[in-house]
Amino acid sequence: MYTDADRARVMARAAPNLQSVLQDDIIGNLPRAQRPDAAGIRMVFPPHGPSPLAFYADPRSQTIYFPQDSIRFLDDIATLFAWFQSKECEPGMIQTYLWALLRDRQNLASPLRAFHIDRDIALADEFTNNVSAKIYSSALQFILAHEVGHILLQHRGGLQGAASQSQEIAADRFALDHFARLGAMPLGISFYYVAAWWQDPLGAAVADSSHPVSPDRIAAIADGFAANPMDFAHSEPDPAQGAIMVESVAKDLANIAQLAASDGMLSLLPMGLERDFPVSRFATACPTP
Template identity: 55%
Template sequence: MLRALAVSLALLAAPVSAQLYTPDEMRHTFQAATPDIQRVFTQDILGNLPRELRPRAAQVRLEFPEQGRSPLDFFAHPGRRVIYFPLESIRFFDDVATLFAWVESQNCNPEAIQAYLWAKLREGRPLPSPLRAFNINRDTAFADEFTYNVSGKIVSSGLQFILAHELGHILLNHQGSMTGAESQRQEIAADAFALDHFERLGGLPMGVFWYYMAAWWLDPLDDAGRDASSHPVSPARIATLAARLTGDPMAFSHGELDPHREAELAAQIGAMVAELATLIDDDGMLNLMPLLLDRDWPAERIAQACPTAN
């Protein structure tokens, strides 16, 4: 089970934002993750590619700087054949997955999570890391079986989807720094490449919903801003993902121990993704939602939304 990813640590330029995690936390993320990332990338992804793609894929390398351009920043450089997974982004996504699972386990209000993600990712406010912001002790949260199991599934499948997506950019010969319709076309094609990978495995990319639930806050609200984005999380992109999951749920479950149960879950995840696409296509709701979140969940209240007993 993949909980954190790192391989061949290569530090890039100086950090672009304040450090969210301590050096010990970053070191632990790297040390605990290296064997998993090597296995997932080489065995699960490269090992299951169509044979004609394997020679080119074998030239792709993974590099993990400490930080990216935002707390949730995964990207590829097709020309260099490099996939970048910043350690901070890996830890941030793990925190977000843990947060979603803990809030559901404890029957707390999930709106507080959206308020945090909006303030941190869209507004760039200097909030602490997700678990610290919510006053959640990681060890205490992981002692809850539901939280540990569900967050692990979100992280493992979510990061594997992102890895396959970024590999798709490279193998599909995509160009970097594209914007507008061409950028959206490339993102949809890379998503399809990642979904093809999960179909070959017969597994569900469960984490894709929670990843995009967070990542869409990085995009501007209006269409003009989305067109200027190099990695737009557009309604069309999310709707295309949803249609693929709901159109043939068994394609994403035939490799599981209980395919029919997993197919039902795939259909449910697809429906949730479809709802997300509808939400981010509603400009009126998008402009109103931040006002409501800021009113109902100011930063000082988030810490009391669903804390653990430390």
């Protein structure tokens, strides 16, 4: 999906920034008593992962894995969502792409290439540049805090069912607590979970690196935001407006959880997407000039 040149850009730009986020923003803001336990956490950036969205941790070695392709994929998805919003294009086309690639395992090009969007042209648009950066950075920071949570909570890999879900919800709670300490808006979380649900719509944990996405897990995050929206906005320039945006994210996540819990949605929704937003229209859906 990505070239060596794409990965080189990830390693030159994203990897150092993520290392800084880990050390300064996450570990540096842990309660003082937890910081010694986090001192040995390290990040590695393999070229590929087991899927386009594959971020995972090994608590035994205190190692967090962020594949270069997954970082670039999330960046592309953030840019895609922001560009479609900026140009008022039909977002259902993005859902078709995510379903076709992540669930139906179709052999598709990377997000921007599939939609004939030139990255440089798209990011020259001020709205696209600003919104995509917020989606991308907050989603990555949430994922990274989630993986730190797995390590500090000493979770085990390879679990299935309720035990796996319990670990995921606990790691999500850890990440939410991190954002609350920062008072930062988690703008990218709903976008990430839309994609993650297509990758694992049944919430089935089948390997050490799996992160089952269930309706209960998404709903728990939504409830966490909705219960105290100001906790996630007190550092914003306009905390009151920030709290409104947090409430909006909570509603988006609650809607995603409700759809995911609906009987038959996994079979009915793709049928509607294929009918209304077919893969054949990707190239003309919202291209850059």
